[in-house]
Amino acid sequence: MSLLEVRDLRVAFNTPDGVLEAVRGLSFDVDRGSTLAIVGESGSGKSVATQTITGLTTGARVTGSARFDGTELIGASPEVLRGIRGARIGMIFQDPLSSLHPYYKVGWQIVEMIRAHDRGVSTDAARRRAAELLAVVGIPHAQSRIDDYPHQFSGGMRQRVMIAMAMALDPVLLIADEPTTALDVTVQAQVLSVMRRLQEEFGTAIILITHDLGVVAEMSDEVVVMYAGAAMERAPRRTLFYANHHPYTEGLLGSLPAQGGVRARLTPILGVPPSLIDLPQGCPFAPRCPYAFDRCRSETPPLRRVFDDPDHDSACWLPTVLSEREALRSARAQGDLERIQAGAAEPLSRPTTEGASMTADEVSP
Template sequence: MSLLEVTDLKVSFNTADGVVRAVRGMSFTVDRGRTLGIVGESGSGKSVSTQTLMGLTPGARVEGRALFDGEDLLTVGEKRMRTIRGAQIAMIFQDPLSSLHPLYKVGWQIEEMVRQHEPGAGKEQARKRAVEMLGLVGIPQPERRVDDYPHQFSGGMRQRAMIAMALALNPKLIIADEPTTALDATVQAQILDLMQRLQREFDTALIMITHDLGVIADMADDVLVMYGGKPVEFAGRRDLYYRQHHPYTKGLLQSVPSATGAKGRLRPIPGQPPSLINLPSGCVFHPRCEYVMERCRVDEPPLAPVPSGLGEEGREHVSACWLPHEAVGLGADAERVRRRAAGLDAGGTDDVDGGSR
């Protein structure tokens, strides 16, 4: 049994303009000691989905199931959730300055969390734990810096302090929501190396939410790609980077320099992400897809297995796209793939470039 099993999660919000369908049927699992990367453009539902698991989306209409160690996070009461949040599931946010209280010392905030979840821990024991954790994440002179305020820390130091707070109670799962976005490249690399090292030491499961596909390439075991509030592809890291099936995944990989390895201009995905109030019919990505067919405009594709063979044995690879499985990797040009798909849809021969196989 996986540590976390999320099944058909749906999250929506009532607004003056209509119902925002922020998450529209999200399913995934996270095993102990493994890292799940969740990627996608802003507004794709990445953060809302994980915040809902933590009980941080008040006013939302939530459906589905999220079993954490056999307990459904979506149905537990607020009192029970307070005992889970921080102690068993910790969260690292993008901006630590807004997550740390500016009027309280950093060490005191770690001590308070320890004492809240471990009633038997005294003040001296909690302070010792705070100093130990600050030292563990690489903050120099932790005995002195434990009494500093958040504004006295640099951005990288504040993020290290947040990691120290997240690990203070040895949680089973850490959710990191864009933890390095505001940091420069050198500090970002240090923070990611630190998180990987501590994850191995504590055998903690990790959900990494990010726009940075380079971060995912370094850290993730499995990758979930989201678009328009829904997962569009899920695969092991190696399969996703070398044999991606969904055109949106291909677009994400081509829009960053490190993914293409080629000189010249980047290839951005044309158009804009869809409104979560007025979603397109059929496949929500079809207005921006170079491989679009008539079927894409009418029918929404389900997540279906894709043959891969590059990842770990038994790792799942699914994609929500009407393209044939032979288009894995999308090495062919768009017109050739469309002709191939049209031939399969019509039940005809495997016609490629006018010939048959």
């Protein structure tokens, strides 16, 4: 049994404009000591999903299941959730400056968190523990800096304080929401190194929420790609980078700068994500997809096994055979999708971004 098992998680909010479906049928597992990365553009539902698991989306309509070490978190009482948050599930929030209280010293905040879960720990003992944690995450002169306020730390140091607070009670699961946002590459590498060291020392599982695929390549074991509130692709890290299936994943990787001059220019994903209040019919990525055909606009593809790999799922109607999918990828790169298909039917009126057009018969699996 996995440490965390999420099944068909759905999160919706009532708004003046209608129901906003922030998370739509998300499922994933996190094993002990492993790292799961959840990636996608802003607004794809990454943060909402993990905040819902820990009971932090007040007012949302939530269905589905999130079983943590045998305990069901969806619908659990506030007392149960308070006993798990911090003690067994640590959280690093996206903006440490707004997550840390500006009126209180960082040491006081760590001490309060420790004693909130264990009143048997004295204030002096908790303070010593706080100083030890700050030293572990690489803050120099931790014994004196424990009495500094959050604004006296740099962005990278504040993020380290958040990591120290999240790890104070040795949680078995750490949820890190954009832990390297707005940090320069040197500080980013230091923060990731701290997280890796803590994971190796304590065997902590990590859910890493990010849009930085470089961080994903360095840290993750498995990756879930989200778009418009749903999982588009789920695969081990190496598989996702070298044998991905979904066009959205392909687009994310194509938007990355290449090293060594392999790719002459970036290939952005055209268009914008859809409104979560008024989703398009069929595949949510179809309006932006260069491979889209008729079926994509009428039927929503399920998350299904692809490339005959039990660990690789994709929500896409493109062929599930690796050679056929690679042939389409190659044809698109050459701007010649039509030529590679035999017996082309009437093409769609909307051309692809490469100037070619496709039909349902051409690419149906």
